[in-house]
Amino acid sequence: xxxxxxxxxxxxxxxxxxxxxxxxxxxxxxxxxxxxxxxxxxxxxxxxxxxxxxxxxxxxxxxxxxxxxxxxxxxxxxxxxxxxxxxxxxxxxxxxxxxxxxxxxxxxxxxxxxxxxxxxxxxxxxxxxxxxxxxxxxxx
Numbered sequence: 001x002x003x004x005x006x007x008x009x010x011x012x013x014x015x016x017x018x019x020x021x022x023x024x025x026x027x028x029x030x031x032x033x034x035x036x037x038x039x040x041x042x043x044x045x046x047x048x049x050x051x052x053x054x055x056x057x058x059x060x061x062x063x064x065x066x067x068x069x070x071x072x073x074x075x076x077x078x079x080x081x082x083x084x085x086x087x088x089x090x091x092x093x094x095x096x097x098x099x100x101x102x103x104x105x106x107x108x109x110x111x112x113x114x115x116x117x118x119x120x121x122x123x124x125x126x127x128x129x130x131x132x133x134x135x136x137x138x139x140x
Contacts, residue, residue, distance in 0.1 A: 009050075010051055011051060011052065012051060012052040012053070012054055013051065013052075013053060013054065013083060014053075014054040014055070014056055014075075014077075014081075015053070015054070015055055015056075015081045015083060015123070015125070015127045016055070016056050016057070016058040016061075016076060016077050016078070016081065016125065016127075017055050017056075017057065017123065017124065017125035017127070018057055018058065018059060018125065019124060019125065020038070020040075020041065020042075020043070020044050020055065020057055022124035022125070023044055023055045023123065023124060023125060024038070024044050025124075026123050026124050027044070027046050027053070027055065027123070028044075028046070030099070030102045030104060033046035033047065033048060033053065034046060034047040036052065041057055041060060042056070042057055042060045042061070043055060043056045043057065043060075043061070048085065049086075053083070056075075056076065058076035058077060058078060061074065061075050061076045062074055062075070062076040080122075080125075080126045080127050080128055081127045081128070082127065082128040082129075082130070083127065083128075083129055083130070084118075084129075084130040084131070084132050085129070085130065085131050085132075086131075086132065086133075086134050087131045087132070087133065088133065089117055089133055091131070092117055092118075092119055092131050092132075092133065095119065095131050096109065096119060099119075099121055104121050104122075105121060105122075106119050106120070106121055107120045107121055107122065107128075108120040112136055114135065114136070115135070116132060116133040116134075116135045116136035117132070117133055118130050118131065118132040118133075118136065119131050119132075
């Protein structure tokens with residue numbers, strides 16, 4: 001078996017939402033993420049640290065690209081996706097207050113067996129979002 005090149009990390013992750021206006025209000029307004037692109041009725045993109053969060057309208061991306069300059073293959077998902085954002089314990093506590101003030105319900109708030117805290121909530125499309133301490137997966 002030959003050595004495989006190392007994958008350095010994730011560059012982007014995607015969630016799907018048909019109502020991009022609601023997604024834009026939530027991710028840009030409620031979560032305060034920096035928007036970097038929007039194509040009406042197709043997608044809205046946000047910077048999250050060293051990654052990009054892609055919010056696609058699945059009714060459009062399933063058609064694929066018509067651009068010969070950017071021939072992105074058709075893709076999409078149906079149903080509720082999941083994404084976890086990294087945050088420190090004090091940041092998670094502050095997010096609980098901020099989300100509640102915005103009318104966003106916290107579905108779960110608990111500590112994992114290793115002591116890391118996670119909170120779960122949903123975006124307007126029903127995607128499950130989580131804020132968790134990095135020690136959930138990595139020794140700190």
